[in-house]
Amino acid sequence: MIDKLRAVENRFEELCAKSERPDFYADPGKAAKLLREKNDLEPIVDCYRAYLAAQTEQAEAEELMADPEMKEFCQEAFREAKQKQEELYRQLQLLLLPRDPNDDKSVIMEIRGGVGGEESALFAHSLFRMYSMYANTMGWKIELMNYNETELGGVKEADFVINGRGAWSRLKYESGVHRVQRVPETESGGRVHTSTATVAVLPEMEEVDVQINPADIEMQVYRASGAGGQHVNKTSSAVRLIHRPSGLVVACQEERSQVQNREKCMRMLASKLYELEQERIQSENDGLRRSQVGTGMRNERIRTYNFPQGRVTDHRIGLTLYKIDSVMDGGLSELIDALATADQAEKLKNAQ
DSSP, X not given: OHHHHHHHHHHHHHHHHHHTSXXXXXXXXXXXXXXXXXXXXXXXXXXXXXXXXXXXXXXXXXXXXXXXXXXXXXXXXXXXXXXXXXXXXXXXXXXXXXXXXXXXXXXXXXXXEOTTHHHHHHHHHHHHHHHHHHHHHTTOEEEEEEEEEOTTSOEEEEEEEEESTTHXXXXXXXXXXXXXXXXXXXXXXXXXXXXXXXXXXXXXXOGGGSOOOGGGEEXXXXXXXXXXXXXXXXXXXXXXXXXXXXXXXXXXXXXXXXXXXXXXXXXHHHHHHHHHHHHHHHHHOTTSOOOSSSSOOTTSEEEEEETTTTEEEXXXXXXXXXXXXXXXXXXXXXXXXHXXXXXXXXXXXXXX
16 A cells, blocks of 8 residues: 555656646646646645654654653653554545545436325425435535426426535435335324335436437427426427437426427436446446445435434434434435445445
8 A cells, every 4th residue: 555655646746746837737628637636636645644754753752762761751652653643544545445436526316206195295305305405505506407296295206406516425325215204294193104205316427428329319399397487388398308229218397498408408318328337337347346335226225214203214324313303404414424434434345
């Protein structure tokens, strides 16, 4: 690992020297790429240098301990330097783990009501509200693509983009089946019902990131329904795209023009095709163990929201929080932090 860290430090110093040259910005695209690389390497280099400093402190304290008069005085300094060095070594192990190339990207989220009829649609609405509030606390923006409501205010389906740097790094753990246990408003007997909703999270891809042959796409237009403003049911502005080779279907009806809706559909299609390709690569590499904490499969039950008991349980890491109101109001940070930590630990174990 030390050889790898030396190589990282050498590359960082090389990039620092390049960035100080007068002609560095002659090619803005190349300059931006090199600066991103430099910024990615900087935390590793800072941690490595702190590790070397702690190593030096430990060696100096150990040398001074040979003097009987200095032994007691230096023992504490030796222990502190050793503890610091061990902690920095663990940090370096994590920093050197392969980085998810999509971590800085925005995400496309899809929420669908599952088992439970109208109650599942109401739960899907609760999840949409939860993610919207979490996005707001993170300073991210919500961009609706497709949103179909039920008569009682539930959500049959909600497709939306969460625009913000690092959205994928935080929300990629949310894919899967979410289960709710609560007494529906329509239940007169006070019985607890169990319903589900599915959440899919995709890193947002541009068309340039994925090869899409225009001849493979069938475009259909139709009149928007549900939420959407004055143009609803007056113009055929909603767009549905069918990708014939894969059978994927995407739709968008939230914008006022076909052009805008088609543009959003193409972004969604690119992200779905990227996901399909990643699943194909994963299935071909059976020897590589898939982390159970990372991006979950859509049919995997990942979390239960039990309202009578006021608890939220994430089944992947066995974490239960008795703060359901806070979580439903967008307080997801504690859950996501725990999932990210468990994911890192799993990857570190597999890397050893």
